[in-house]
Amino acid sequence: MPHVATADPLPLPTWPPTSPAIVDSIRQAAESGDWGKYAAQASLSLADRLASRFAVEHVRLCASGTAAVELALRAVQVRPDSEVILAGYDYPGNIRAIEAVGAKPVIVDTEPGRWVIDADLVEQAIGESTTAILASHLYGDLFDAKRLRELADQRGIALVEDACQVHGASLTGKPAGSWGHVGVLSFGASKLMTSGCGGALLSSNDRIAQRATLAAGRPSGIAPLSGLQAAALLPQLATLDDWNAQRRTAVARLKQLLVGSRIWQFAEAMPYESETTYFKAAWFLPVGVSRDSVIAAGLAAGIPLGTGFNGFLRRARRRYRTVGDLSQSETCNDRSVVMDHRVLLADLDVIDTIAERLLAIERDLESKADA
Numbered sequence: 001m002p003h004v005a006t007a008d009p010l011p012l013p014t015w016p017p018t019s020p021a022i023v024d025s026i027r028q029a030a031e032s033g034d035w036g037k038y039a040a041q042a043s044l045s046l047a048d049r050l051a052s053r054f055a056v057e058h059v060r061l062c063a064s065g066t067a068a069v070e071l072a073l074r075a076v077q078v079r080p081d082s083e084v085i086l087a088g089y090d091y092p093g094n095i096r097a098i099e100a101v102g103a104k105p106v107i108v109d110t111e112p113g114r115w116v117i118d119a120d121l122v123e124q125a126i127g128e129s130t131t132a133i134l135a136s137h138l139y140g141d142l143f144d145a146k147r148l149r150e151l152a153d154q155r156g157i158a159l160v161e162d163a164c165q166v167h168g169a170s171l172t173g174k175p176a177g178s179w180g181h182v183g184v185l186s187f188g189a190s191k192l193m194t195s196g197c198g199g200a201l202l203s204s205n206d207r208i209a210q211r212a213t214l215a216a217g218r219p220s221g222i223a224p225l226s227g228l229q230a231a232a233l234l235p236q237l238a239t240l241d242d243w244n245a246q247r248r249t250a251v252a253r254l255k256q257l258l259v260g261s262r263i264w265q266f267a268e269a270m271p272y273e274s275e276t277t278y279f280k281a282a283w284f285l286p287v288g289v290s291r292d293s294v295i296a297a298g299l300a301a302g303i304p305l306g307t308g309f310n311g312f313l314r315r316a317r318r319r320y321r322t323v324g325d326l327s328q329s330e331t332c333n334d335r336s337v338v339m340d341h342r343v344l345l346a347d348l349d350v351i352d353t354i355a356e357r358l359l360a361i362e363r364d365l366e367s368k369a370d371a
């Protein structure tokens with residue numbers, strides 16, 4: 001066993017956050033009776049404030065990020081037999097959403113050394129029946145939203161921007177989620193703003209927003225967010241920017257402390273002006289290092305490490321058109337190690353301890369390899 005196995009527990013923040021502001025907001029909605037309405041004031045306020053924070057004209061709240069992705073595809077008129085381009089590594093529900101609306105996924109590789117879709121390959125993949133690109137910002141890595149939006153506009157197709165992991169991030173000052181013809185947020189349990197379950201659609205296009213409303217309501221919502229959930233989210237939107245700043249500081253500190261590590265190498269910096277946030281801090285393990293051993297050692301040291309999503313690559317490759325050799329998507333699938341974002345809200349001395357423990361895991365693996 002690695003010697004870190006007996007490490008003292010780390011004082012990590014809990015998630016969901018236990019801030020009094022959230023409890024107060026839920027209590028207020030309960031006491032005022034607002035909770036018992038379809039169109040609760042908390043929901044109207046949340047939609048308004050999201051529209052302003054994310055710089056979009058329209059916000060439609062819904063029950064999950066998963067529902068939001070499917071509604072987004074309907075809102076941009078993805079039809080049976082049309083093609084939708086997505087990356088070979090993505091949230092697995094995204095390929096299923098494409099299948100759910102009857103369309104055909106076209107799979108392109110992620111960028112070398114990164115978790116996000118390769119814009120060059122997207123350009124090559126666009127064909128006669130392509131109607132949309134579905135692209136996700138993953139693990140703090142932001143795809144080239146500016147380029148993909150321009151490309152989509154030139155080719156007359158839609159960009160669906162999955163910003164479920166990056167509430168509050170921006171590219172060239174413009175919020176992630178506002179670059180797509182339609183953007184998608186999740187308020188699922190693990191996300192940076194949470195109501196346990198929840199999601200939202202963002203758009204500045206009147207017709208897309210109108211189609212989203214039609215797709216989501218009959219007229220009652222088929223996958224609505226409740227007023228109580230909206231009440232839980234309102235105070236989190238107010239603290240989002242401060243908490244994101246803290247997350248960035250924590251990751252910058254880890255990068256600095258882990259310089260020269262062979263295992264804990266962060267992905268390349270993004271090649272465009274951006275300010276990101278981190279749903280997970282993530283690394284690619286070098287070939288030959290066992291991911292299971294690294295994660296087990298991390299967990300034994302009290303560090304919440306995991307593998308990230310289980311991709312859909314093997315099944316999808318057999319069934320659908322692919323562009324590029326998908327080798328980077330395989331790397332994402334097989335060699336990602338991710339660390340839960342609540343770590344990033346810990347005090348900086350805890351971050352220092354985590355860096356020490358990550359380096360101890362590396363030394364331990366190397367001494368075993370030498371033995």
Ligand SMILES: *Cc1c(COP(=O)(O)O)cnc(C)c1O
Binds near residue numbers: 067091164187189197
């Ligand atoms: C979490 C997530 C989703 C789905 O959101 P839910 O609210 O859990 O349904 C979609 N896309 C990405 C990238 C996610 O991380």
